[in-house]
Each structure stands twice: as C-alpha cells, then as structure tokens.
Amino acid sequence: MAPNFEDLADDVLLNIISFVAYKDIYSLSLVSNRFRTLCKQQVKYRSLLVDSTENGFKLTQRTYRRTVFDSNEAINVRYEKLLDVFITHLPNIRTLCLHEVDGITDENVHLIALYLPNLSYLWLYRLYRHLTDKGLQQLFPLCRNLQKLALHFLDINGSCFNEIPQVKYLSISSHWNLDTGSCLMLCNRLRNSLERFCLDNLHGIEILKNLLKRITNLKAVEITIHKSADFVPFLKEISSNGSIEELSLNIIAEVNGENVNSIAVFENVMSVSLAFDNRISDEDLMRIIERFPNVKELNLTLTDEGYYGSLYRDEDPENILPEYSRTIDTIKHLQCLQTLNLFFDKCNRFKTHVDRYCRSIFDSDCIQHIKFGLLDQDELNALLAYLNDTLTQHPERQLQIELYTFAKESNVVCDLSNLKLKVFRQQDKEEREMNLYSSSNNKY
Amino acid sequence: MSAIKFETSDGFTIQVERETAVVSKVVKNFLEYHPTDKCTFHLNCVDNATLRKVVEWMRHHKDDAYIETESDESDEERSQDVSIEMDPWDANFLNEDLFFLLDILNAANFMKIKVLFKNCCKKIYLMSKGKSSVEIKRLLKERCDFTDEDLQRIANKYEWMARVN
Structure with a gap:
C-alpha cells in the first residue's frame, strides 16, 4: 500500500511546511482545505x-555572513500592506528584517x-x-521583548539611544561618527544586558572603548576594521578587557604584524575568527x-587578492598566496585548539600548494575538527592520500x-573508522562574484 | 559486541551495531533506562526496504557531532532553522520517489531520528518547490475541496506571499 499525504499527521505536515518559502505556501494554500x-x-x-x-538579499548575506535570514523567508510588499499582513496573518513574528521597505516613515515605524x-x-x-x-x-520603548537588535545603514545620529531596549545582542554599522554623549547613553542603557556586540564603523574606537x-x-x-592604523589600537582595547571570550575580526584594510607584539596576550579568548580581505604575510x-x-x-579566512579581484591579476599564478608554513607551525602548537577552520578564498587559477605545508595540521594531537578549503583537484587528492x-x-587518532x-569531479570513498570525512563542492571566488552581479540591477 | 535487533512490519529482522542503533533517540532513551546487551525493537510501521535505507543513513552518520548534541530545541531555535540546505551526501542519498520518501519520513519520525526527518521534509518540499497549486495537487494526489469562489477568495487573501524577488 502506497503511503499517502492524507495519512500524514498534522505535526509532520507542519514540519514539512516549515521549510516552504512564502511563494510556495501561496500555491500550497490553494491545494485543499487541510493544507x-x-x-x-x-x-x-x-x-x-x-x-x-x-x-x-544576496548582497546582505555576503556582507553579514551571520544573518539568520534565509531567502525562503523573503517577501516584497509596501509597508502599509505589511502592517495589514501582520494583523491578519503573522501576529506572532519573533524575527523580522526590514530592508529598503517602501512606505516606512518616522510617523509609522512604531506600529511594528x-x-x-x-x-x-x-x-x-x-x-x-x-x-x-x-x-x-517612538519605536524603541514599545519593543518590550526585544533581545537582539541590528541597526545597519540608517540616517541616525544616536539621540535615539536614550530609549534603546535592553538587548543582549547589538549590531551597528553606519557611516556617521557617534558623539561621546550618544556613546555614554548607549552604555548606560545596555550596561547590564549586552553580551554580544558587532560594530562596523569607520570611527568606531570611541564607542568600543x-x-x-x-x-x-x-x-x-x-569588529570590522577599515583602516590599517586601527588594527593595533582596536586589539589593545579588546585585550584590556579580560571578560571577552569570543573575538571576530573582519579586516578590510591591509594590516601587518609590526606592532602586534606590543599588545598583551589574550588569555581568556577561546574562540577567534579572522577574515582578511587583503593579502597578509606569513x-x-x-x-x-x-x-x-x-x-x-x-x-581563518585568507584571500588571494583585493576585494574586487584586480590587484594581482598579472602576477605569476604559482605565487599568488604566500606559503603560510610558519603560521601553520604556530597553529599546530596551540595547546588547547580543538577546532580549526582554514579557508583560502581564491580563484581557481591561482595555485596555493596548501597540501604541501598543511599536512602537519593533521598530526596535531589536540585538533579534532578541521574544515579546510578551498581546494583544487590536485590539492584535494594529495590531502586525501596523506590522510x-x-x-x-x-x-x-x-x-x-x-x-x-x-x-x-571527485569521488571520495573513505572506509577508515577513525576518520569522519565530508567533501563539499563550492564555487570559487570568481564564479561567486559573477553570480552575485549578473542578475542585479544598476542600484549597486 | 552487543547488538540491537529491529523487527520490521513485514516480518524481517535486522541486526545493527549498538553505536549505529543509538542514532535513533527511541533506542537511545530505552537503553539508558534499561541497560542491556541484547534486545529487539518491533517497528510496526516500518517495512524491510525502508528500514534498510534508514539503517544505512544511521551508519553513515553515527559519528556526527550534531547527532550527539541535538536536543529538544526551543521555539526560537526552531524558527531559525529554516534553510533548505543539507549535507550533500544526504541530498544524494534521499534521491528517491515521493512515496519511498514518505516511508522514510514516517520511519524517521517513529524512531526519532531528527536530522533524517528534517532532511526528508526538505526533500519533499523541494519536489513541489516553484510548482502551481494544480501541479502540487497532481503530485500529492490531493483532492481539492474548494469551489472556484473559494479559490479566488483565498488567492486574493494570500496574494502578498507570492510577491518575492
């Protein structure tokens, strides 16, 4: 007897529907009364x-890799219609993102x-x-249950911070410079609640301090670091606060390690993410x-060239990325390291020969989880053979x-009982950039 | 070595290593309260072909960290896990026809194997993704109980959902 949808329990169907995009929910609603x-x-x-x-949305996702939003949650309506939808269909929404919504104004935003x-x-x-x-x-005092707040690219100067809800997570990015008064207001409001803070601001050191x-x-x-000169002062500020356990730096500027030794060692930091948009030396x-x-x-995310991919176009493809042998050696000797994620964001025509010097990582005694990318066919084969x-x-081990x-093409078969291996296929940098811009309009 | 046995609805018995069997939350919970080396689970609603498929999945995923750590998540987490991305091995493994997928889905639900259950849900959705209501009806063999007026009314009411980029 073939199973039928009519026999599925409601909660099983609800689970399936939870993955369905709004657009397809529309069609599904027209199927039958039960649906x-x-x-x-x-x-x-x-x-x-x-x-x-x-x-x-694609661009937002690239800029903010940690957004919780997925494309199947997206709709496109004017604000007036949206308010109507809230009342009639979606009164229980917990998570909401408004991105360039037409019709939203200072007078009606508090209705959310x-x-x-x-x-x-x-x-x-x-x-x-x-x-x-x-x-x-007007909006902030009405948001009683807000835990997380992200304010990105808004026309504000910070005077709204005296009403900001006491959130655990705050993410700010902007082009404006926060004045000291707004900074203090923000700190006062969030003194006992804030646990995570994200900042993407050209003049961010004051607010961070x-x-x-x-x-x-x-x-x-x-933190996103825009200027080379900011790197060391930012790190110094953070190292002076002993309670930080998780640090994530998105480094857009070119930086070097010249004065890094003047920073105190980060004793309490357990989790570090570093993403470099420019080449950095070993x-x-x-x-x-x-x-x-x-x-x-x-x-660690390391890149082969400048952000838009034109800087080193004429260089020898064999030597685009430096060999990070000394870095790898340092990583190998980190006493507590359990998880390592090493990602070379590169175009496929550039060779890195990562397989040659990264093998020693696999010999480290304490590292148990490794993510490794982006490999070409030769590097993949060499690493697999070595493993x-x-x-x-x-x-x-x-x-x-x-x-x-x-x-x-890679057919990976692995029968070792002490190795749990997964191989993912991913587009290289050039393909991704092309996909991103090919269907876009002239707005960006 | 201890082994767990599953008996299927059509009378077959399959023996499975303990570390594979405990991927099923039902087995795991049972063994925690009734420690034993040998026992047989009767799966009244899972047939032989389905069970073999499910066991293959369990073997492949028995060492995954997320299988170990998954717990009853809160509403907030659930509402955030909506991406239809999945492990490419699973995507390939679940390339089956709709009715076999429903069998696997039911088995995963019964045996409490959450990741497999979710991935079946995603796979079933992917089959109907982008299709019109008529096409979905045909796919699911669902009977339509709407009049033309009903359909027009519902279409007007939910028109906002259809507007995406």
Missing part, C-alpha cells in the same frame, strides 16, 4: 524578511512594535531616506595568532574533517 489550514497555522510562527530591492508583541529580533537595514532618530525614539569599559557581561565582540599572521595562546576554536596514510598508521573544493 490551507495548516499553512495558516504554520506561518504564524515564521521569521520574515521584507525586501524591496531586487538583489539586495504594536502589531508584533512577541518581536525579539529586529533588523533595520538600509532605510536611509525613511527613518531618523525621531522614529526610532566605552562599551568595553562599562558593560559588565560583554562576552563577544565582532610572518604577520603568525605574530597575530601568537597573541591567542588559549584559543579552542580558530577560524589515508597517516590515519591507517595511527588508528588511535580520531578526526572529523570537512573539505571544500571547487573541483567538479
């Missing part, structure tokens, strides 16, 4: 991304909080022409990593490895 009722029930608990830009009493995570993104401090000052000094429970910071990177002797989890050899000889490759 319509279940769809209606399921969407009440959804996250929602409202986006009026044509290709904006009135219509969505359970809202706990709010993203306001690229609403320049629509919102100022005035609107937010104040937050680090005044906020008691701050555990994690994520020695500089090694010095930076030496500052984190007790790290348990290390994520096979070492782990056969050392059956007591247990490893979990994820490899990322842009190689089109």
Whole structure:
C-alpha cells in the first residue's frame, strides 16, 4: 500500500511546511482545505524578511555572513500592506528584517512594535531616506521583548539611544561618527544586558572603548576594521578587557604584524575568527595568532587578492598566496585548539600548494575538527592520500574533517573508522562574484 | 559486541551495531533506562526496504557531532532553522520517489531520528518547490475541496506571499 499525504499527521505536515518559502505556501494554500489550514497555522510562527530591492538579499548575506535570514523567508510588499499582513496573518513574528521597505516613515515605524508583541529580533537595514532618530525614539520603548537588535545603514545620529531596549545582542554599522554623549547613553542603557556586540564603523574606537569599559557581561565582540592604523589600537582595547571570550575580526584594510607584539596576550579568548580581505604575510599572521595562546576554536579566512579581484591579476599564478608554513607551525602548537577552520578564498587559477605545508595540521594531537578549503583537484587528492596514510598508521587518532573544493569531479570513498570525512563542492571566488552581479540591477 | 535487533512490519529482522542503533533517540532513551546487551525493537510501521535505507543513513552518520548534541530545541531555535540546505551526501542519498520518501519520513519520525526527518521534509518540499497549486495537487494526489469562489477568495487573501524577488 502506497503511503499517502492524507495519512500524514498534522505535526509532520507542519514540519514539512516549515521549510516552504512564502511563494510556495501561496500555491500550497490553494491545494485543499487541510493544507490551507495548516499553512495558516504554520506561518504564524515564521521569521520574515521584507525586501524591496531586487538583489539586495544576496548582497546582505555576503556582507553579514551571520544573518539568520534565509531567502525562503523573503517577501516584497509596501509597508502599509505589511502592517495589514501582520494583523491578519503573522501576529506572532519573533524575527523580522526590514530592508529598503517602501512606505516606512518616522510617523509609522512604531506600529511594528504594536502589531508584533512577541518581536525579539529586529533588523533595520538600509532605510536611509525613511527613518531618523525621531522614529526610532517612538519605536524603541514599545519593543518590550526585544533581545537582539541590528541597526545597519540608517540616517541616525544616536539621540535615539536614550530609549534603546535592553538587548543582549547589538549590531551597528553606519557611516556617521557617534558623539561621546550618544556613546555614554548607549552604555548606560545596555550596561547590564549586552553580551554580544558587532560594530562596523569607520570611527568606531570611541564607542568600543566605552562599551568595553562599562558593560559588565560583554562576552563577544565582532569588529570590522577599515583602516590599517586601527588594527593595533582596536586589539589593545579588546585585550584590556579580560571578560571577552569570543573575538571576530573582519579586516578590510591591509594590516601587518609590526606592532602586534606590543599588545598583551589574550588569555581568556577561546574562540577567534579572522577574515582578511587583503593579502597578509606569513610572518604577520603568525605574530597575530601568537597573541591567542588559549584559543579552542580558530577560524581563518585568507584571500588571494583585493576585494574586487584586480590587484594581482598579472602576477605569476604559482605565487599568488604566500606559503603560510610558519603560521601553520604556530597553529599546530596551540595547546588547547580543538577546532580549526582554514579557508583560502581564491580563484581557481591561482595555485596555493596548501597540501604541501598543511599536512602537519593533521598530526596535531589536540585538533579534532578541521574544515579546510578551498581546494583544487590536485590539492584535494594529495590531502586525501596523506590522510589515508597517516590515519591507517595511527588508528588511535580520531578526526572529523570537512573539505571544500571547487573541483567538479571527485569521488571520495573513505572506509577508515577513525576518520569522519565530508567533501563539499563550492564555487570559487570568481564564479561567486559573477553570480552575485549578473542578475542585479544598476542600484549597486 | 552487543547488538540491537529491529523487527520490521513485514516480518524481517535486522541486526545493527549498538553505536549505529543509538542514532535513533527511541533506542537511545530505552537503553539508558534499561541497560542491556541484547534486545529487539518491533517497528510496526516500518517495512524491510525502508528500514534498510534508514539503517544505512544511521551508519553513515553515527559519528556526527550534531547527532550527539541535538536536543529538544526551543521555539526560537526552531524558527531559525529554516534553510533548505543539507549535507550533500544526504541530498544524494534521499534521491528517491515521493512515496519511498514518505516511508522514510514516517520511519524517521517513529524512531526519532531528527536530522533524517528534517532532511526528508526538505526533500519533499523541494519536489513541489516553484510548482502551481494544480501541479502540487497532481503530485500529492490531493483532492481539492474548494469551489472556484473559494479559490479566488483565498488567492486574493494570500496574494502578498507570492510577491518575492
């Protein structure tokens, strides 16, 4: 007897529907009464991304890798219609992102909080022409259950901070310079609640300094560094605060390790993520990593050239990325390291020969989880052969490895009981950039 | 070595190593309260072909860290896990027809194997993704109980969902 959808229990169907994009929910609602009722029930608990830009979501995702929003949560409606939808269909939304929504103004923005009493995570993104401090000052006091707040690219100067809800997570990016008064206001409001702070601001050192000094429970910071000269002062500020356990740096500027030794060692930092948008030398990177002797989890993203891929186009493809042998050696000797994620973001025509010098990582005694990318066919094969050899000889070693490759054909078979291996296919940098811009309009 | 046995609805018995069997939360919970080396689980709603497929999945994933750590998540976490991305091995493994997928889904639900259950859900959705209501009806063999007026009314009411980029 063939199984039928009619026989599935409601909660099983609800689970399936939870993955269905709004667009497909529309079709599903028209299938039958039962589906319509279940769809209606399921969407009440959804996250929602409202986006009026044509290709904006893809770009948002690239800029903020940690967004919780997925493209199947996106709809495109004007603000007036959206408010209507909130009342009739989606009163329980907890997570909401508004990205360039037409029709939102200072006068009506506070209605979000009135219509969505359970809202706990709010993203306001690229609403320049629509919102100022005035609107937010009315919105904030009404957001009673807000835990996380992200304010990105808004036309505000910070005077709304005297009303900011006491959130655990705050993410700010902007082009404006926060004045000392707003900084202090922010610190005062969030003194006892803030645990994670993300900052993407050209003039961010003042606000960071104040937050680090005044906020008691701050555990994690994520900073984007725009200027070379900022690198060392930022790290110094953070190292002076002993309670930070998680540090994530997104380094857009070119940096070197010259003065890194003047920074105190980060004793308490357990998790470090470093993403470089420019080339960094082996020695500089090694010095930076030496500052984190007790790290348990290390994520490194290294790139082969400038952001838009034109800087080193004429150089010899054999030598585009430096060999990071000394860095690898430092990583290998980190006493507490359990998880290593090493990602070379590169175009496929550039050789890195990572397989030659990264093998020693697999011999480290304490590292158990390794993610490794982006490999071409030769590098992948060489690493797999090496893994096979070492782990056969050392059956007591247990490893979990994820490899990322842009190689089109690779049939990986692994029968070793002490190795858990997964191989993922991923587009290389050039392909990704092309996909990103090919269908976009002229807005960006 | 201890072994766990599963008996299927059509009368077959499959023996499975303990570390594979405990990927199923039902088995794991049972063994925690009734420590034993040998026992047989009767799976009244899982047939032989389905069970073999499920066991193959369990063997492949028995060492995964997320299988170990998964717990009853809160509503907040659940609402965040909506991406239809999945492990490429699973995506390939679950390339089956809809009715076999439903069998696997039911088995995973019964045996409490959450990751497999979720991935079946995703896979089933992917089959209907982008299709019109008529096409979905055909796929699911679902009977339509709407009149034309009903359909028009519902279409108007949910029109906002269809507007995406």
